[in-house]
Amino acid sequence: MLPDDQLGDTRELHLAWLDFYRETVERKLAGLTDAELRTSRLPSGWSPLELLKHLVYMERRWLRWGFAAEPFGQPFADSGGIDDGPWQLEPSDTLDELLTALRAGGLRAREIVTGDLTAKAAIGGRFGVEGERPTLNWILFHVLQEYARHVGQLDIARELADGATGE
Template sequence: MDEEKATLHQYLRIRRADLLAKLDGLDEYAVRRPMTPTGTNLMGLVKHVAYVQLGYFGEVFGRPSGRGYPWEGEGAEQDADMWATAEETREEIVELHRFSAAHADATIEALPLDAVGEVPWWPEERRRPTLHTLLVHMTVETARHAGHADIVRELVDGAAGMSAANSNLPERSAQEWAGYRERIEAAARQAGRPGAPAGDG
């Protein structure tokens, strides 16, 4: 594998691991619980990324995984990839994500960066991207949803940062975090006062 492809692939693998780690230590309700008005939840993020990855590194390059999609078939529910039903287990969703990653890795390893795929759901003028483009696209997609998962996990139980091993956050006590948040709140309220000039300190 050439150096550029290896670097992109490594970043994708790191972001996958970041996302999966957000399920650790939570019960079944917590991993499924919708935490935003649009229903964002941890299991749904993992499930969604798994299916998107299967599409971009599977069908797009003529390498179908053999797995069906939850939105296929008569009566399928819209956005069925964005949440887990009560019948779907955490183990099934995590296994799907790992299967998706392995299938994607096989495509990435087998093809050169300039290999061209076809994305039928993209506009005609950009429908035939290279593996290089899709590696960047999928890394950004995974990182975006890992960021969503960071915030959702903090809302669920207060756990913050990239991972237990590397929070990537300043070291502060609970009291110091509360004070820090209060300073941000005070600045926001001051800036939001009716008639407050921009940059008013």
């Protein structure tokens, strides 16, 4: 995954694991039909494509809007504009479009994660109050745990869809 000389570099570890999780999401979704991507097999009701859209927006909310304070419209578009609302798709959402957005998010993350990991998130995006701004390191750990949790859920959804297992 990383060369030996980077195994102790926290920044590179964060970025490498984020890359790994994005690639795993892509592998887990490969080969599913559009109907399988849009259908839930779980009592909670989310579909694999909804989960992908959530990951795209989750990463934007924390790194671009959160840490870098970059404005972007509809930060909660994955949940109908409601923080913690149920995930939802637009009829026009496609696997290719969302995977392109996921990959672009990875490239933008690498651009953002260049400075001091103890730097606080900028005021003006997600965080408007001085005291509530987390560090870049905290944000990266949070984004990693979101990916880990949701990739695990996607493992189950994929197995239920067609029996495919494995990382």
